[in-house]
Amino acid sequence: MLDIAEELVRWVGQGRDFAVATVVAVSGSAPRRPGAALAVDGDGTAVGSVSGGCVEGAVYDLCRQALQDGEPVLERFGYSDQDAFAVGLTCGGVIDVLVVPVRAADPARPVLAAALAAAAAGQAVALARIVSGPPALRGRSLLVRPDGGYDGGYDGGFGAGDGLDRTAAAEARALLETGRTGSVRLSEDGSHCPGGLTLFVESAVEPPRMIVFGAIDFAAALVRTGKFLGHRVTVCDARPVFATRDRFPDADEIVVDWPHRYLESTRVDARTVLCVLTHDAKFDVPLLTRALRLPVAYVGAMGSRRTHLDRVARLRANGVTDRELARLRSPIGLDLGARTPEETALSIAAEIVAVRRGGSGAALTGAHTPIHHDPPTPARTGSVV
Template identity: 55%
Template sequence: MLNIADTLHRWCREQRPFALATVVNVSGSAPLPVGTSVAVDAVGTAVGSISGGCVEGAVYELCQQVLHHQQAPQRAWFGYSDEDAFAIGLTCGGELDVLVQRIDPATCPHLTTALTDAAEGRATAVAQVVDGPAHLLGGHHTLNSGGALSSTDLDADTSRMVATQARAVLRTGRTARSTLGGTAATCPDPLTVLVHVAATRPRLLIFGAIDFAAALSQVGRFLGFQVTVCDARPVFATSARFPHADEVVVDWPHRYLERTTVDERTAICVLTHDAKFDIPLLRRALTLPVGYVGAMGSRRSHEERLRLLEEAGVTAGHLAALHSPIGLDLGAHTPEETALSITAEIIAHTNGASGLPLSQRTGPIHRTAAPGSAKGPTPFPARSGGGGTGGRRRPAALGVRELP
């Protein structure tokens, strides 16, 4: 839903009802992730995409039906059709579970507030009920600025439970499903919420004002990072040399790191390969709750760096978190190739992926993390190309039912 926050924010301000189709579950090689939405207004204007094109027509028609006839929320399943390659379905072999519902902005002002925050770049979370008691299905519950849940139809205990989960998912920076309750001590009826997250840009801290840092700052900016370049040498650390950085800082690296703000989504790249900068910087970086720490240098430099860090009192557990030599083995030589190698490793680490060629892996190409298992930084909003092979092929071209 928050992938089209700009438009939905405008429609809500104009009090314009619309139908919202949201991917609430995926399996196999689905082309777009959970939480992606399409919206259609009363005059037929459509925004967003949920499949890269292969089921958009069917979803559009279902949105029109739900909107104009003011129907209850409906569920649609789209999957691969073995019998007819041209049937409505996903030829990539994946399956999408889509929830379609009518949204009337006049009845949910808290959703308008969340969409405003997302459209203006502020962090926000919206918990959408996608499974559970019939009267709660499709409900949107938002975190307010104080971290409490804005909701009108959840009891106090359920509201606190959903708020706790929404705050946890917001900290990871990625949209995720969570199943809550199901026990007498909490909520007797299990409730599944899809927590939509609009996160602020994660930070990429680059230490060392060298050519590799210039290329890395450009790629990092492209991927959605808030990029900082820091170096103690004012002649090299200039905005003119790093036009793609959001911030260029002249300071000793370890001193800057001690005073700046980092979190679990922050990536730190140490490119100086100079012990007088590296050792105090890495000694500090490896103790921080950040998503990624990498250091540039040859294998010989790496061994010497480990020795010096051990002498400086860095524990074996902290040293194990260091990515050094930095980057994946792409055979990179130029600064631009090296920047791709580094960011590829950050992405792989973020998603718990192997970094192997897809041709050497089996199973679905697009993998979905278990709820609450998000790990490391989330450098950019999830994007995927269409298609892909692999995964199970299960017939079920299209199924639609009105929810009870």
């Protein structure tokens, strides 16, 4: 649900009643991952998606029904080869969808509204919802903050006792710290056995960073592409005449500094993407020496194959090991035959996605590899995956 937070915040501000359908479990091949959501308001307006089209009509009807009768519902959609006209996923996967009404008088509405507002503002927050268990608890929500504090619509929690609230908040906080969305099985009293209650936790975290080093024309196209992929994009260059807002209006931040010095002073994490477009040894070598030793998601450097060989020799002379060099994506991007800045940005973005998702970058036509590389996320007693 947090993936459509901006639109739902607007609906809340307008006082609209709506129902939200959220994918809470996936097995096999499916077009959307847990957390994907479709919302429908009282006028029938819809936003979001749970399946890319396969079961949208059926889920839309469930939302309308939930909005009318005020009852949450958990529905499973799969593939039926016995009935070609049955509602299901043509890709052969199975998804579980939780549909929850969010009406003005519902006790959980302020909780959901606060979670949506935080997510829309780019703040870290987790939303824990009871997917299965006692019928009276299904669909109830708990907002969990990074410090472990929590709020619920029923006496400050789920309304089933402090034990469940505390355990759920701890599980949600653990997921939030790693930016993960998943499920965990608990008992109604908050213990992990026998696990008759399923909790689904959505995490909203700050956007991953993309830092583009080198204020060249190719960088402007990459900034736009990075924003499209959901990154918070910084452009860094030591030359103030090139690193300007006029040249990079879409960047979140423009820094005039030596690249290696800025990288040493800024915060990065395991989701950060570093794109080095300077292809100038006096910038590249000290920058990449630092970058290849950081726990970031991706390090790519632009340049010809000849430039790459010269760069590698300089990095080795600077003490960079073969293991560290193995992390370097150079020449940067996938082989798309790119020529223009926009095509080159697409090539780089495609490689970033492939690295993040474990894809090969090869054409799907004629291949027998999986289309979706994300691992399945079944709930397990006392843990999340």
